[in-house]
Amino acid sequence: MQWLTPTAGLIGAAVTIPALLLLYFLKLRRRQVAVSSTFLWKRAVQDLQVNAPFQRLRRNILLLLQMLALAAVLVAMGRPVLRLQEGPGQRYVLLIDRSASMNALDGQLTRLDLAQAGAREVVDSLRGQGAFDLGGQSDQAMVIAFDDRVKVMCNFTSDKEKLRSAVDAIEAGDGDSALVEAVQVARAYAQPPAEDANGRSAEPAAGLELFSDGQIHDLADVVVREGELRFHCIGESSDNVAIVAMAARRSYERPEEVTVFAALANYGPEPIDCDVQLSLDWNVLAVRKARLGPRTPAGAGSPGGPGSASVTFTMSHAGAGVIEVRQLRRDMLAADDAAWAVLPAPKRLKALLVSPGNLALSQALASCSLAGLDRLTPAQFDSAEPASLQDYDMIVLDRHAPAKLPRGRYLTFGPPPPDMGGQVQDAGEFIVDWSARHPVLEYVDLAKVFAAKHYKLTLDRTARVLAEFSDSPAIALVSKAGSTFVVVGFDVNESNWPFEPGFVMFCYNVANFLGGAAAGGDGAGSLKVHQAITVRGPQPNSQARLIGPGGARSELVADASGVFNYGQTNRVGVYSVSVGDRDRERFAVNLLDAGESDISPVREIELSGQPVQAVAAAPQRRNREVWPWLIAVAMALVCLEWVVYNSKVRI
Amino acid sequence: MSPKTPTSSRRRLTELLDGQFMARLDGLDIFSRKMLQGKLRGERRSKRRGDGIEFADHRPYVIGDDLRFVDWNIYGRLDQLFLKLFLQEQDLTLQVMVDVSASVSDGQPTKEMFLKRLAAAIAYVGVVNNNRVTISAFADGVVAQIANMRGRNYLHQMAEMLLGTDSAGPSDFEKACRQVAATRVGSGVMIVLSDFLFKAGYEGALRRLISEKYDLYVVQVLSPQELAPTFSGDLTLVDMEDDDRAEVTISSALLKYYKRNLAAYCNELKGFCTRRGAIYALTGSGEPVEALILNYMRRRGLLR
Known part of the structure; x- marks a missing residue:
């Protein structure tokens, strides 16, 4: 038995018990009645007392009952708690998964609703703190919602109301689920005040209460102590058909011909026939049937996996538009039933080559099927009007680094643009590493590229290094002041790169990459959940209007470089941004995540080799406050007192 | 009855006794169980043989007897002298004691009014039958008294006395009885009307009233509220x-x-009276005086 507010009870007792006694004596102020003679009455009272030895007690039974009722109320004010768990105040971190798979409907409620309900039960089970409590024996909890981002809903507190509202405030998202960061954040908050070098502390570590369906992709990276994490598995069913991949491409030769590809996966145990619908700007163009096999369980020799099928549509569309592929079967999770792609109008790029004369580069660019390739000497470029340069989708600066560049998209060779270093290194270097998966270096092999001389690039952290010499970046992607640079830190004429087949490929990739960024092509228009929407505005601090899926509107303000950034792409769907009188730009945010579409709950998760079983029962109350019963007893006593009083007074 | 009787007195008498009731009382007389000797020759037969009209008995003649009462017919037949004895008719003293202490003002209807009406009724019977009637109102001793009333002329005086005496003050029954016993003369009927709620007790006082010469009637009047209290709560x-x-x-x-x-108290009083030859009656102030007088008193032989 523990008392949450013994002080309150004692104060109440000090005030009310004398008051009750006083009232009891005050109550004895009797009505005066004149009678002929009192002696018969006195005799009767005497007889009554003589003949009923318990009469005095009976007269006091009212006081006794009142005292008992008051005692019950006072004890209730002290808020005794039946402790179902011993020990000092504990701390809990409620980790609530709000990834896409938690939107799956299990019955009428989504898994997130169930997780919130479970979290509320945990909150209710905490040992609370009373108003007058001096001892710090109450449990504390904090609430963290996570998908692939972590949001701290509420820091450690014992205020249950605050915790409940924090739990209720969690909104569903369509993100991927990743636990590592959430656990790190939880640990950062939960670090006990006094911890020695080995991380040992007198205070027990905060317990982690994980509410999830177990579909978390980075479980292997999470390290927890034994018993530190309790896993509440949410969810029952695994019936889901998802679109896990989707792409729409124009044919290079015939730009009006569009090929739409979609891959479907069935995570349910039954084979499924479903209709897949293609629509363009929400006009249905075609419906295809697809047959998906059942999910194959993981067994010996096979990793198992969903039944899959792919659907390909071909259509002819010369303009821009939003393509939607939707599977029409109703299932548990709606977020992955459709995928969108923003189809830009076919556009040929226009490029400008600024070079003192470079045959290799000029030929490579000419082979890139550009809409136009203009050539300027550095001197002409420096004297050109900045406005006339706005038309080019790509400007190639060969061995030319003017101090000031107008906003644009650049590919530079040789000396880097301003503020990116540029110290000449004479030692010949091979490219030692490159990210072959980046679109710029797709199908480009840099293994044999050797530069006799290069410029040492000093880049800030936002720059993305695509290829490296042993001592400096060789190729980097830099976004700076509204401009995009693909910086090649050496002169192609002082390297063997022009003789490599990859060089033309590189020019083609860069043209597509920079041109695609300009046109909002397939790379820029199709986003994953939580990927930021970036739109170039006309000038700094201009206004734009964004309409999200479901018609949610928000106003955007451009930053100092005139770029609108919107990071709240929490839900899948089509977002459109209108800047001034320009045509609105549209962005498709897709789930396209096989891990999240697999909604089958996992009862046992494995955290870096340590299996954690889902907690079978609902969260156990760690304490039970008994005041409601005490109040009920007090009420019963008051009723009893009333009955006794009436039976005494009745004649 | 004098035609010059003041209307106020008349009214006051009718406050106590209405005309119809008085008419019925006219037909009654006080009766003593003992044939008692009166002071004056009254309308009452006494046990004392004498020169009455009604023949009672014979007795042998002894020297000195009045020869006028010798039954000469007997002498002629039996040759012996016998004396004729006659019943002497005497008057009767009626003593009425009415309690006017503060306690009798209680009750709904009040015991006071009941007692006064009862006293008036009994005294009325006594007065109109030419008995010697003394009525004493007592509280802390006798507070008002009209002694030796005889004849209807006293009725108004009696009514005035009864109505003019308010019930007030403590009661001292012992003292009142002492005073009455000391002043009463003759013989007859003694009626005590009270609630008998005396803290000092009634035994000694009643003992003073018991005598050979008087029939003692004790009428205890209690209010309905005393008989069945209707209080409630803490009082x-x-x-x-x-x-x-x-x-x-x-x-x-x-x-x-x-x-x-209460029942034990009343029974005790009744037993005390019965043992001493007194007659006890208990009545509630809510009951009609008429019924008590016309039924109960007649049954108990006080009135006839």
Whole structure:
């Protein structure tokens, strides 16, 4: 038995018990009645007392009952708690998964609703703190919602109301689920005040209460102590058909011909026939049937996996538009039933080559099927009007680094643009590493590229290094002041790169990459959940209007470089941004995540080799406050007192 | 009855006794169980043989007897002298004691009015039958008294005295009885009308009233509220006479004990009276005086 507010009870007792006694004596102020003679009455009272030895007690039974009722109320004010768990105040971190798979409907409620309900039960089970409590024996909890981002809903507190509202405030998202960061954040908050070098502390570590369906992709990276994490598995069913991949491409030769590809996966145990619908700007163009096999369980020799099928549509569309592929079967999770792609109008790029004369580069660019390739000497470029340069989708600066560049998209060779270093290194270097998966270096092999001389690039952290010499970046992607640079830190004429087949490929990739960024092509228009929407505005601090899926509107303000950034792409769907009188730009945010579409709950998760079983029962109350019963007893006593009083007074 | 009787007195008498009731009382007379000797030759037969009209008995003649009463017919037949004895008719003294202490003002209807009407009725019967009637109102001793009334002329005086005496003050029954016993003469009927709620007791006082010469009637009048109290709650009962206080919490048990005590008290009084040849009657002030007089008193032989 523990008392949450013994002080309150004692104060109440000090005030009310004398008051009750006083009232009891005050109550004895009797009505005066004149009678002929009192002696018969006195005799009767005497007889009554003589003949009923318990009469005095009976007269006091009212006081006794009142005292008992008051005692019950006072004890209730002290808020005794039946402790179902011993020990000092504990701390809990409620980790609530709000990834896409938690939107799956299990019955009428989504898994997130169930997780919130479970979290509320945990909150209710905490040992609370009373108003007058001096001892710090109450449990504390904090609430963290996570998908692939972590949001701290509420820091450690014992205020249950605050915790409940924090739990209720969690909104569903369509993100991927990743636990590592959430656990790190939880640990950062939960670090006990006094911890020695080995991380040992007198205070027990905060317990982690994980509410999830177990579909978390980075479980292997999470390290927890034994018993530190309790896993509440949410969810029952695994019936889901998802679109896990989707792409729409124009044919290079015939730009009006569009090929739409979609891959479907069935995570349910039954084979499924479903209709897949293609629509363009929400006009249905075609419906295809697809047959998906059942999910194959993981067994010996096979990793198992969903039944899959792919659907390909071909259509002819010369303009821009939003393509939607939707599977029409109703299932548990709606977020992955459709995928969108923003189809830009076919556009040929226009490029400008600024070079003192470079045959290799000029030929490579000419082979890139550009809409136009203009050539300027550095001197002409420096004297050109900045406005006339706005038309080019790509400007190639060969061995030319003017101090000031107008906003644009650049590919530079040789000396880097301003503020990116540029110290000449004479030692010949091979490219030692490159990210072959980046679109710029797709199908480009840099293994044999050797530069006799290069410029040492000093880049800030936002720059993305695509290829490296042993001592400096060789190729980097830099976004700076509204401009995009693909910086090649050496002169192609002082390297063997022009003789490599990859060089033309590189020019083609860069043209597509920079041109695609300009046109909002397939790379820029199709986003994953939580990927930021970036739109170039006309000038700094201009206004734009964004309409999200479901018609949610928000106003955007451009930053100092005139770029609108919107990071709240929490839900899948089509977002459109209108800047001034320009045509609105549209962005498709897709789930396209096989891990999240697999909604089958996992009862046992494995955290870096340590299996954690889902907690079978609902969260156990760690304490039970008994005041409601005490109040009920007090009420019963008051009723009893009333009955006794009436039976005494009745004649 | 004098035609010059003041209307006020007339009215005051009718406040106590209405005309119809008086008419019925006219047909009654006080009767004593003992043939008692009166002071004057009255309309009453006494046990004392004498020169009455009604023949009673014979007795042998002894020297000195009045020869006028010798039955000469007997002498002629038996040759012996016998004397004829006659019943002597005497008057009767009626003593009425009415309680006017503060306690009798209690009740609904009040015991006071009941007692006064009862006293008036009994005294009326006595007065109109030419008995010697003394009526004494007592509280702390005798507070008002009209002695030796005889004849209807006294009726108004009696009514005035009864109505003019308010019930007030403590009661001292012993003292009142002492005073009455000391002043009464003759013989007859003694009627005590009271609630008999005397803290000092009634035994010694009543003993003073018991004598060979008087028939003692004790009429105890209690209010309906005393017979069956209707209080409830926590009360302080204040004694009307001595301001004594009793704190009671009325409960069914208490009321049971009260009623039991009251009954025991009345029975005790009744037993005390019966043992001493007195006649006891208990009545509630809510009952009609007429019924008590015309039924109960006649049955008990006080009135005929």
